[in-house]
Amino acid sequence: MAETGKRDERHGSHTETGICVHSLPPGNMQMQPLRFLQHCGSCNRALGHEADIYIYKGESAFCSTECREKGMMIDHARRNPS
Structure with a gap:
């Protein structure tokens, strides 16, 4: 030890x-990016390395606050059906 x-x-x-x-x-081992960070969870736009990424509940990534809001509303509707 x-x-x-x-x-x-x-x-x-x-x-x-x-x-x-x-x-x-170590640096010689390549890490695979998390798949949910590759595309917007709402509009499916590719998420770039230099662009802002908006996360919801640590499991969904979005390209904009508008797409994140849409994803949040869909999630809320699924969890609380009328």
């Missing part, structure tokens, strides 16, 4: 008070 408070760069982990906490993988 590594000494308390030492970082092990080979495994991307850090031990502190006997607990090993894993961090992100």
Whole structure:
């Protein structure tokens, strides 16, 4: 076991008070983007890397506040049918 408070760069982990906490993988490993961040949940427009993304409940991404509001209204209608 590594000494308390030492970082092990080979495994991307850090031990502190006997607990090993894993961090992100080394830079040579590619991370796949979360699929819900690729397209707007309302209009299906592609979401760019430089554009603002509006999130609702951590599971839906939208290209604008208008699309997010529309998604919120649809979600509310599904949860509270008349």
